[in-house]
Amino acid sequence: MRHAGTIAGRELRSLFVSPVAYAVLTLWALLGAFFFLSTLVQFQEILLRMQQFQMFDQLRQMNLNDALIEPFFQTMWVFFLIGVPAVTMHLFTADKANRTEELLLTSPATIWDIVVGKYLAAAGFMVLMVALLGFFPGLLFAFGDPEVGKTWAGLLGMVLVALAYAAIGLFASSVTSNQIIAFFLALMLIVLFLLLSLIGDLGAASGFFGMGESVAGVMRWLATAEHFSRLTQGLVETRDLVYFAFIIGVFLLLTKASVESVRWR
Amino acid sequence: MIEARGLSKRYGDLLAVDDVSFVVQEGEVVGFLGPNGAGKTTTMRMLTGYLPPSDGTAVIGDADIFEQPIAARRAVGYLPETPPLYPEMDVQGFLRFVARLHDVPRREIRDAVDRALERCGLADVRRRVIGALSKGYRQRVGVAQAIVHAPPVLVLDEPTVGLDPIQIREIRGLIAELAAPRDGEPAHTVVLSTHILPEVEAICQRVILINRGRKVVDRPLAELTADGARLEDVFARATARDADAEEAEA
Numbered sequence A: 001m002r003h004a005g006t007i008a009g010r011e012l013r014s015l016f017v018s019p020v021a022y023a024v025l026t027l028w029a030l031l032g033a034f035f036f037l038s039t040l041v042q043f044q045e046i047l048l049r050m051q052q053f054q055m056f057d058q059l060r061q062m063n064l065n066d067a068l069i070e071p072f073f074q075t076m077w078v079f080f081l082i083g084v085p086a087v088t089m090h091l092f093t094a095d096k097a098n099r100t101e102e103l104l105l106t107s108p109a110t111i112w113d114i115v116v117g118k119y120l121a122a123a124g125f126m127v128l129m130v131a132l133l134g135f136f137p138g139l140l141f142a143f144g145d146p147e148v149g150k151t152w153a154g155l156l157g158m159v160l161v162a163l164a165y166a167a168i169g170l171f172a173s174s175v176t177s178n179q180i181i182a183f184f185l186a187l188m189l190i191v192l193f194l195l196l197s198l199i200g201d202l203g204a205a206s207g208f209f210g211m212g213e214s215v216a217g218v219m220r221w222l223a224t225a226e227h228f229s230r231l232t233q234g235l236v237e238t239r240d241l242v243y244f245a246f247i248i249g250v251f252l253l254l255t256k257a258s259v260e261s262v263r264w265r
Numbered sequence B: 001m002i003e004a005r006g007l008s009k010r011y012g013d014l015l016a017v018d019d020v021s022f023v024v025q026e027g028e029v030v031g032f033l034g035p036n037g038a039g040k041t042t043t044m045r046m047l048t049g050y051l052p053p054s055d056g057t058a059v060i061g062d063a064d065i066f067e068q069p070i071a072a073r074r075a076v077g078y079l080p081e082t083p084p085l086y087p088e089m090d091v092q093g094f095l096r097f098v099a100r101l102h103d104v105p106r107r108e109i110r111d112a113v114d115r116a117l118e119r120c121g122l123a124d125v126r127r128r129v130i131g132a133l134s135k136g137y138r139q140r141v142g143v144a145q146a147i148v149h150a151p152p153v154l155v156l157d158e159p160t161v162g163l164d165p166i167q168i169r170e171i172r173g174l175i176a177e178l179a180a181p182r183d184g185e186p187a188h189t190v191v192l193s194t195h196i197l198p199e200v201e202a203i204c205q206r207v208i209l210i211n212r213g214r215k216v217v218d219r220p221l222a223e224l225t226a227d228g229a230r231l232e233d234v235f236a237r238a239t240a241r242d243a244d245a246e247e248a249e250a
């Protein structure tokens, strides 16, 4: 596993001399600032209107977590759909272009070391992105009193969803030698996971392909949104943590199999 | 030190390497010859663990490439046909990475990198970004990454391609020196492929010639050129026709 650390360090250093890393981080910060402000403005408008119409019950229920931080995270999550594949697309494709694949695969590092090393680099970048985002809700603590636990749960949700997407992106970069194809394949897989619950619902309702309620149930479980939403609502539940661990594990194993298959072809 | 046992590689219908066996002794420098597409690179890829053989196996040191793949890979320094380089890294950063990847102890990395830089004439460009180097310098970095961890076995696929005459002489000198070191260091075992026949005459003790995936010549250089024969003629005869090839093998 020491080799994984060596490979992760190299990947991270290479990522930070590439324009992609800075472009993604800059865009991410700008989008974060923009949507944070617009959510804040909306929040204040709602407050104002509630006061105007003397809706004191609702007003008492308004809080920063549910009305501001949660929608903010839900919005920013959408940008992971593009941001994460942009960061992961080069992970294996670059090694094919540079022929460094041959260096890695003939070194004492195992394929698992290589896969985990590259994943750790991507994961590190994802944590950095979410930490950057944490700055905005952090501001609220200076002016109001959001719940600490709920805010952390939301950030955890953001990290986990980014880590899951990074595993998907890593896999996509391992099956092709073209960065652009890797990008779109990752995007497609991520969207597929979003739509799974919809497909499950449709299938169960129409009985399409003889899809029973149990298959539909599995598809709904595999869909990302519900697990993510519970975390942004401040609910940290084991079943959702298991879900993200499952997605990450499956895609790392798929990546390993895909790298191995190159040798056996 | 290196033993190939019936190595074969099949790409779909094409039998790129066909039942190739040979033994390379410790400290020996063997020249791997053959026309384009003969199967030299494919054979080297199997020896280094990049490609699994379709049939047969190889033993590096004491390690079988199937049974102890990590030990086998650890013993080899490999310069592939296209030098494997990260263009965005600087030369010494890259060599440090390769040294670490090959388990050079942390304390020895600096010395190992310095020695490889010096041996390959790279000391002046150690801080340059690899992508900005000329082709010959990139080739030198390729050689440096193969020797940086001082492996007992070197597999070099056309090591002097693209180098200037001075550097060719230096790399040849380096290979000879690695195979028979003066200062009591352990001798390296070297397999190198090349299309430059004088190179073989300059540094190799033995010639293995393959044609269309099959080994057709495996003899000491001295024997091949004993009666004043030119290596070029040996090469031409061995690769001229399959019938001739069979004869040369027998």
Ligand SMILES: Nc1ncnc2c1ncn2[C@@H]1O[C@H](COP(=O)(O)OP(=O)(O)OP(=O)(O)O)[C@@H](O)[C@H]1O
Binding pocket: B011, B014, B016, B034, B035, B036, B037, B038, B039, B040, B041, B042, B043, B081
């Ligand atoms: N990945 C591959 N898929 C299919 N065929 C391949 C592949 N790699 C090599 N070959 C074929 O295998 C044969 C041997 O190729 P190889 O690269 O080993 O030759 P070589 O002796 O190194 O030639 P050269 O002197 O040109 O470097 C060739 O016919 C080549 O087309």
Ligand SMILES: [Mg+2]
Binding pocket: B040, B041, B042, B081, B157
């Ligand atoms: Mg070749």
